Every structure is written in C-alpha cells, then in structure tokens.
Amino acid sequence: DAGVIQSPRHEVTEMGQEVTLRCKPISGHNSLFWYRQTMMRGLELLIYFNNNVPIDDSGMPEDRFSAKMPNASFSTLKIQPSEPRDSAVYFCASRLGLAPYNEQFFGPGTRLTVL
Amino acid sequence: KQEVTQIPAALSVPEGENLVLNCSFTDSAIYNLQWFRQDPGKGLTSLLLIQSSQREQTSGRLNASLDKSSGRSTLYIAASQPGDSATYLCAGAKTGGTSYGKLTFGQGTILTVHP
Numbered sequence A: 001d002a003g004v005i006q007s008p009r010h011e012v013t014e015m016g017q018e019v020t021l022r023c024k025p026i027s028g029h030n031s032l033f034w035y036r037q038t039m040m041r042g043l044e045l046l047i048y049f050n051n052n053v054p055i056d057d058s059g060m061p062e063d064r065f066s067a068k069m070p071n072a073s074f075s076t077l078k079i080q081p082s083e084p085r086d087s088a089v090y091f092c093a094s095r096l097g098l099a100p101y102n103e104q105f106f107g108p109g110t111r112l113t114v115l
Numbered sequence B: 001k002q003e004v005t006q007i008p009a010a011l012s013v014p015e016g017e018n019l020v021l022n023c024s025f026t027d028s029a030i031y032n033l034q035w036f037r038q039d040p041g042k043g044l045t046s047l048l049l050i051q052s053s054q055r056e057q058t059s060g061r062l063n064a065s066l067d068k069s070s071g072r073s074t075l076y077i078a079a080s081q082p083g084d085s086a087t088y089l090c091a092g093a094k095t096g097g098t099s100y101g102k103l104t105f106g107q108g109t110i111l112t113v114h115p
Helices: none
Strands: A003-009 A012-013 A021-022 A031-038 A043-052 A054-056 A064-069 A074-079 A090-093 A104-106 A110-114 B004-007 B010-014 B018-026 B032-038 B044-050 B056-059 B062-067 B072-077 B084-091 B109-114
Touching: A003 A090, A012 A021, A012 B072, A021 A090, A021 A110, A031 A074, A043 A064, A043 A074, A054 A064, A074 A090, A104 B044, B004 B084, B010 B018, B018 B084, B018 B109, B032 B062, B032 B072, B044 B056, B044 B072, B072 B084
Parallel strands: A012 A110, B010 B109
Antiparallel strands: A003 A021, A021 A074, A031 A043, A031 A090, A043 A054, A064 A074, A090 A104, A090 A110, B004 B018, B018 B072, B032 B044, B032 B084, B056 B062, B062 B072, B084 B109
C-alpha cells in the first residue's frame, strides 16, 4: 500500500492567495483527519470525516478554512484568503473506523509558507 | 479538556542505554494510547497502539505500557541506537462522548542518541 498521499509536499504562496491541499487516504480507511503542526502549538486537529461526512470541525480556526471529502479516496483542505500565520505543516491521516481501536496513519505532510 | 503531557521534553543518551519516555493524561477514563515517532521534516510513524483492555504492547526493542488507574503510559526503548533519534509523541483517545474518535497529542519528547 502506498500509504496516505498528500500533495503538494511544499507550497509557497503570497498573502491573500487561495491554497488547496490534497489528501488520498489509505484504501479501505473510512476515517480521515486533517491536522496542523507548528512549533508554538504542536499538533492540532482541524477536522475529521467518517464515511465522507464531517464529524467535527471545531478545530478549524476560522471561516477562511474549509474542507471537503467528495468521495472515499480524496479530500481537500482549502484556505482562502491565506495569511502568514497559516504557515505550518499540514498533515492528513486516515484510519479504519471512527473508533480509535485501530492505528491512525499519517501522510508526509504539506509544508505551507505564506509570505 | 483532555490534556496529554510528555516528560521529559528532551532527552540525550549514549548509544546502548535503555530509556523510558513518559506520557500522562488527565482523564483516566477508558483510553486508547498510540505512540508515534516523527523524524525531522517528516510525518508521524505509528509505533504501538495499546487498547483500553490491554496493559502493554511490544514491537522489537520497543515496549509500551498503559496504566489507566494512574493515567500514565510509558515507552521503553531497549539498547538505544543513533537511528532512534527522533521526536516521540503519545496520543490518547476516549472511546465515548463528544471526543469520540479524536486523538489528543502530547508535545513530544525529543530523543537524541549519540554514538
């Protein structure tokens, strides 16, 4: 299995631009999680889906952030407009089932820099 | 709010030593505990998952234990090697309530094993 796939791996953009991060979960996994990691705040859960349905988006920092999961094999995290404080590494993770009885697997992350 | 604390924040040991990383959580209710490793600039790699009905899990030189009554988990690394140098994170999850399915991460322990 290829594992969780994220693209792009690096993104540099200017303040005010729209940014779209992409994730392909492990085949067969029906729960998908978006995290953000910074030195100051550590690893934060932004939103997670089960069977393509958003379960909890309470971690999404602002209305500028939105996430979708149109099918079982694809999810996007969009920031519009982007700001310098959004600079971070964004991770996608997937798991079989919503209950945490199974391991959660992470993608390699997207390093976002907003100038 | 569930909090997960990892001690120490950083640890430096000579090659060959056995070492223990600690993880504590404020809510000792039903808990699953997952240990991860993160190399610089990389994603998180799952090491061990301890389900609430288990007390420990072993994989090679790694052994993780879970004591729900005291709200603690430990990761034991035997015969440490320079290749073990990384940040180790623990993450806990409830199996019920509004936090169902979520993992709450500690801030991590930065381990350096020098030759």
